[in-house]
Amino acid sequence: MLHWFHRRRQKAKSYRSNSEWVRQLSEPPDSQALKELREILVRGLRSSLAAYVDRERDQFVEDIAQDSLLRILKKLDTFKGESGFVAWAMKIAVREGLSELRRKKWKDVSLEDLSGGDHEDAKSDHSGAMASSLAGPDQQAHESMILAAVMEMMEKELTDRQRKAIDAIMVQQIPMTVVADAMGMSRNALYKLIHDARMKLRKKLMESGMDPEEMLREL
Known part of the structure; x- marks a missing residue:
């Protein structure tokens, strides 16, 4: 009887050390x-x-937990033990959940939706945002002129697809996978498109x- 209770307690025990988690999930x-x-x-x-x-939160959570579990098993060899294993696994799961929520938000985006609006409006918005953080009117005018020049370069030097990709990812913060799907290209091809731009x-x-370093940080 005591042996049975001991086995039940061991089975119910949820705590594991980092090394035990890694060993038992390998x-x-x-x-x-x-x-x-x-x-x-x-x-x-x-x-x-x-x-x-x-x-439908419960079903969404169940699906994300299952997907995350597969990802954790796949990334098991990247766990360095710098934090608790459960905290590391939870971070992967939360990131997976937030990524899926972003994907759902943008799931119906089309290539036309990536246009980013009117060029003059975009130039004005960017200029205003930068100028508002500066101290004096002379600096504001100077930075606005520089940014206007950069926007003009984008208009003249970049292809339409390059402009749409940069606007969608760096300005609208649309997930790269969504932009790649909308533009009918792979993630690697999209990386190259942005890199070339x-x-x-x-x-x-x-x-x-x-x-270039200072100005490209604004994009």
Whole structure:
């Protein structure tokens, strides 16, 4: 009887050290460890995502927990033990949940939606945002002129697809996967598109005597 109670207590025990988690989740993963980690993720996600998900929260959390569990197993060899294993796993799960929420928000975006609006309006908005943080009117005027020049470079030097990609990702903060899907290209191809656009702007900025590092940070 005492042996039975001992086994029951061991089974109910949820605490594991970092090394125990890693060992028990390594191939082939222990089914009990998987079950316990999934339950921990579900509890944590319900709390972490409560402010972002209203309807069908339970099903959303269950789906994210399952997807996160697979990602955690895949990334197991990247765990360095700098924090608790559960905290590390929870961070992956929350990031997965927030990424999925962003994807759902932008799921119906089209290529036309990535236009970023009227060029003159965008130039005015950017100039106003930068100028508001500066001290004096002379500096404001100077920075507005520089930014207007950069916007003009974007209009002249970049292709339409490059402008749309930069505006969508760096200004509208649309997830890269959504932009890639809307533009009908892979993530790697989109990375290259943006990289080439920034290189074009960098070259023109240097030719104009401007600091490319400072100006490109504003994009």
